[in-house]
Structure formats: C-alpha cells, structure tokens
Amino acid sequence: MTPKTPSKAGHSSSDSHRVPMREFSRSLPMALLRAREAVMRQFRPSLRQHGLTEQQWRILRALAAVDAIEVTELAHVAFLLGPSLSRILRDLEARHLIERKVAKTDLRRAVVSISAKGLKLIELVAPTSEAIYAAITRRYGARKLAELQDMLRALEDGLAGLGAPEEGGAEPDE
Amino acid sequence: MTPKTPSKAGHSSSDSHRVPMREFSRSLPMALLRAREAVMRQFRPSLRQHGLTEQQWRILRALAAVDAIEVTELAHVAFLLGPSLSRILRDLEARHLIERKVAKTDLRRAVVSISAKGLKLIELVAPTSEAIYAAITRRYGARKLAELQDMLRALEDGLAGLGAPEEGGAEPDE
DNA sequence: AGGAAGTAATTAACATGTTAAATGGTTCGG
DNA sequence: CCGAACCATTTAACATGTTAATTACTTCCT
Secondary structure, three states: OOOOOOOOOOOOOOOOOOOOOOOOOOOHHHHHHHHHHHHHHHHHHHHHHOOOOHHHHHHHHHHHOOOOEEHHHHHHHHOOOHHHHHHHHHHHHHOOOEEEEEOOOOOOOEEEEEOHHHHHHHHHHHHHHHHHHHHHHHHHOHHHHHHHHHHHHHHHHHOOOOOOOOOOOOOOOO | OOOOOOOOOOOOOOOOOOOOOOOOOOOHHHHHHHHHHHHHHHHHHHHHHOOOOHHHHHHHHHHHOOOOEEHHHHHHHHOOOHHHHHHHHHHHHHOOOEEEEEOOOOOOOEEEEEOHHHHHHHHHHHHHHHHHHHHHHHHHOHHHHHHHHHHHHHHHHHOOOOOOOOOOOOOOOO
16 A cells, blocks of 8 residues: 555665764754654644644743743743744734833843733643643653653753853863 | 842742643753753754754765665655755755756656765764764763663654544544 | 943844645556 | 546745844943
8 A cells, every 4th residue: 555665766775875974863863853843743733723833832831930021031941042032022912912011120121921811822722731741641651751851951961061162261272 | 150040020939820831841842952952052063164054964964874865755864844855955956965866767756865075075074073972972971872862762652643643543542 | 421342132144844735747547 | 548636846935943243222441
C-alpha cells in the first residue's frame, strides 16, 4: 500500500563523501528539537482553535501569574527575544487581551498586564491544556518526567557560561 | 551583579488573578526549549562566521552522509517542513553548495546532492563544531548525555500516537 | 547645565515555522 | 484513453527567530 520503501535511490549508507562527523540523528540539538516538537504537536491544535500561537499563549500565561510586569522582565520570563515580544504585544493589545502603560518613574519602560478578556480566554483554554499535559505525564511517567526536567535544567545550567564571555572579566587573548 | 531582584512591582506572588495552571517555568515545552537554546547558543556563532544558519547546516550535513536524496526524504531526515526546505534549497543551490536534478522515473521528484564546494565548506566547519560538541559532552558527562538522549527518544516515541488519528485504525478510547 | 555614554523598547531586514492553496505530474478506474 | 483522485514540490501568507540599527529617555561625568 504505502510505497514508503526507502532503500532505493541508490544504496543504504553510500559514503562516497565522508566527513568525520557525528551521525546527526544522534546530535543533542536534534534530539531536543524532536522531543519538543513531539510535545508541542499535542498542544498546538487546541491553541489554534482559540486563535492563539504558542508564544502568545506563553505570554498570556506569564501575565496571568502577576499583577503587572515590565516588558524586559516579561521577555526573560516567557523566554522570548525583544523584537518578537514587541510584535506580539502589539497584536495582543490590538485584540484587547492585554493592557499596557508607561512606567511613571522611567518613561522608557512599559508595564504590561492581562485584561479581563485575556483572563477569560485563559480560563477557556486552560482545562484542555492541563488535560493534555496530564495525558503526557501519564504516558511518560510522572517520576521519569521529573527526572527529565532535572536533567534538562542541569544541562542548561552547565552550559550557562561556556562560550559566553563573563562580563567584567577580561578575555585572555583573542 | 544581576539586578534580577523580583519581589518588587507590587509583591512577590501577587495572585490577584489566579487561574489553575502549572507554574510555567516548570512546563516541559519550556524546559526543552531552554535546554535546546542553551546548546544552540554554543554553535550559532561558529556557523554564523561561515555564513550558515542552523538549518542550512543541518541540510548540508545530511547531504554529506549520502550520495543523493529526494527532497521529501531529506525533509524527514533534517526534520524540516516542506516549505522551509524548499526555500533553503533554493538558496543553497544559488550559492552552488548543492546540486539538484529531477528524478528520471518520476518528474515530480527532485534529487539533491552536495557539491564539491559544499563539501569543502563542511570540512571547514566540522572541526570547530565537533570541538564544541566535545566540550559540551565533557561538561555534562558522556554517560549522562547518553541517558538524556535515551529519555528524549522515549518521550518522542511515547507521544508518537497520542493526538494523531491513526489512519485506517479506529481509536478505541484511551 | 550639557553632552557622552548607557538603557528600554521598537523597527528593520532577512531566515525559518506553520498552515493552506496552487502547480505539475502520476495512477487508477471505467 | 480520460477524468478523478492522489502525490511531490513549490508558492502564498502570516507569525516568530535572530541580529543590527533606531528612537526615546535616563545617567553620569566634568
């Protein structure tokens, strides 16, 4: 039925050119990407049904947990770069899901908060989202999931200062 | 150092609005995203120095491992969606890093292969890339790294058929 | 005070992610 | 042999990732 038979178009592992490199499917970035995609694939349809992208949902959730927050701090919390955040906030504000005002003490800073409409949307989406998360947890095992998260955090922390030049410390040579 | 002192702007955990939701920083998608970003942050500067994006590098590496490959299969291997791959192949071909020709047996299919120039570029970048990977492995521990990869693959496999409707097979109930 | 340097946010420009639609080619049933 | 259904690839349209440049405001130094 499915003519999905590979093993054609030439040969299996024809290394006519061969550079000494990792097998690629075994690379850590690829493994992380694939795992994350497998997870997000579960959530995207539900979010899309409510007109939200993954990043917009991240922002709303972050806002729902606080009274108000400055843009820079929001970028940090939601793990988004400034330019992305800027565009998304413009859009969410136009949809009246958030509110924005300038800080009184520093006119450069903007303070963002979620609106009543935004809260209503969250309350609408949250149950499905939590159900999906619960299903994933059941499938993978709560214990194992916690362990995975620990290992991911350890990886992140371990790499925190590898190629990143320490500010305040002179770089030996160059 | 880091004036990352929260606990201002009102209060610490001001739950003026509170929706029953996971703490967010503890969400699996976020953990995977952060970990992957920490890893990629190590590679990007080197790739950028050679005028390559992460995805372009993925494609060149995949091509270096085979003689030739069809576009659909390449998309699968490099974990890219069709439209992205289409654009990138156009660009790489214009830079003469790859070559493309139509399949003789099926005029719809295109067959792609790496060029001599592309191979030279890979040989130029690979040493640095491998050195970075080695540094990460040392930092995190080879054993632990292998374990992490196993857990990531298990997660991916476990989620393979959760929300995806099985074609031809009825979904029992859970 | 006043200009140099620094900072917060946005804008610009290009590359990719994501879904839908279009294009060109193939296969199959009648 | 012809059209319907199907398939591989590309194009379209919009949202985000990523780095550099701008803009507006603030601080600091003399």
